[in-house]
Amino acid sequence: MLKEHFKRIMGDEFDESSLVLHPAIQKFAKGQVLVEAGKLQSNFYFLKQGIVEVTIPGKKEWIYDFFFPNSVIGAYSSLLTGRPSRIAITAIEDCEVEAYAWFELKKQYATSIGANQLGRFITEQIFLLHSKREIDFLSKSAEQRYIELLQFQPDLILKIPVHRIARYLGIHPESLSRIRKKMNS
Amino acid sequence: MLKEHFKRIMGDEFDESSLVLHPAIQKFAKGQVLVEAGKLQSNFYFLKQGIVEVTIPGKKEWIYDFFFPNSVIGAYSSLLTGRPSRIAITAIEDCEVEAYAWFELKKQYATSIGANQLGRFITEQIFLLHSKREIDFLSKSAEQRYIELLQFQPDLILKIPVHRIARYLGIHPESLSRIRKKMNS
Numbered sequence: 001m002l003k004e005h006f007k008r009i010m011g012d013e014f015d016e017s018s019l020v021l022h023p024a025i026q027k028f029a030k031g032q033v034l035v036e037a038g039k040l041q042s043n044f045y046f047l048k049q050g051i052v053e054v055t056i057p058g059k060k061e062w063i064y065d066f067f068f069p070n071s072v073i074g075a076y077s078s079l080l081t082g083r084p085s086r087i088a089i090t091a092i093e094d095c096e097v098e099a100y101a102w103f104e105l106k107k108q109y110a111t112s113i114g115a116n117q118l119g120r121f122i123t124e125q126i127f128l129l130h131s132k133r134e135i136d137f138l139s140k141s142a143e144q145r146y147i148e149l150l151q152f153q154p155d156l157i158l159k160i161p162v163h164r165i166a167r168y169l170g171i172h173p174e175s176l177s178r179i180r181k182k183m184n185s
Numbered sequence: 186m187l188k189e190h191f192k193r194i195m196g197d198e199f200d201e202s203s204l205v206l207h208p209a210i211q212k213f214a215k216g217q218v219l220v221e222a223g224k225l226q227s228n229f230y231f232l233k234q235g236i237v238e239v240t241i242p243g244k245k246e247w248i249y250d251f252f253f254p255n256s257v258i259g260a261y262s263s264l265l266t267g268r269p270s271r272i273a274i275t276a277i278e279d280c281e282v283e284a285y286a287w288f289e290l291k292k293q294y295a296t297s298i299g300a301n302q303l304g305r306f307i308t309e310q311i312f313l314l315h316s317k318r319e320i321d322f323l324s325k326s327a328e329q330r331y332i333e334l335l336q337f338q339p340d341l342i343l344k345i346p347v348h349r350i351a352r353y354l355g356i357h358p359e360s361l362s363r364i365r366k367k368m369n370s
Binding site for chain 1: 249261
């Protein structure tokens, strides 16, 4: 459960008793879409099982990120602004999620300290993820970023196909092969 | 004042009475550094007057953003993680800011709904800014992004020198000249 997960991480910083949420358990088979680009969104999700891929559609489809169990996922910009999502989220393994209605959390922001503590903390984590990724993109080479994936996210390297990792790094699969060969030689 | 500014924007969503902050007024002359890259941070700022530039130092220095009055500025990742800042913030005009001790806000997260409402809201705004910028970078050409600056941030175009706008768009100043000529012809 999302609340229990964040209580473990946040401890006394999260007054979970003042927040009431009613998740629905949903399953998505490998290949199914949780969030469709161009559509308005009303839910966010807590990933219990499986892996999802976040992509940015366009002339050249970008893989923006991968998420593993115990992650909060959703088109957060779209929820916050009420505008259609610019990203898509797809199950790349069979997934089980808790689905939460955004409005149920949002309406409690006016009165519940726990709702605000949770919303703030999750937003901080999402911001840190984006900020790190963005600065890395601007200041590090694809090779450096690949080495850091090996060090800090070995799960990702083990579980995601190489051609998808290349697209995540923003390089051609052949460039990634060259980097891997160079490192193994 | 930061609290008054966000009360105007957030209305009843911000219980400002439960949050106590003690800002210090500081002045930075044009060219002075508010946030030094590589240093631990303890303050964030509310910009009352002037313009600042956020840069990412490196082999090639990137201009990450410009901020105008009524903005919250600071090395937020550094404050959240307790690690040295990866960005620098420099006054590019004479500036006046309210300086806030991060720990003063942070310690109130345990007990004050207003502190959490404000922290959450500011983090949401920062996230939206980053998210838009990042997706724009991945999915739009420099020319498209320049046209959107003209449309949505004409102040930036008027007040920031052309060579800095080019570095903000991530292109060579000559490429920006070409885009501008093409648009004027």
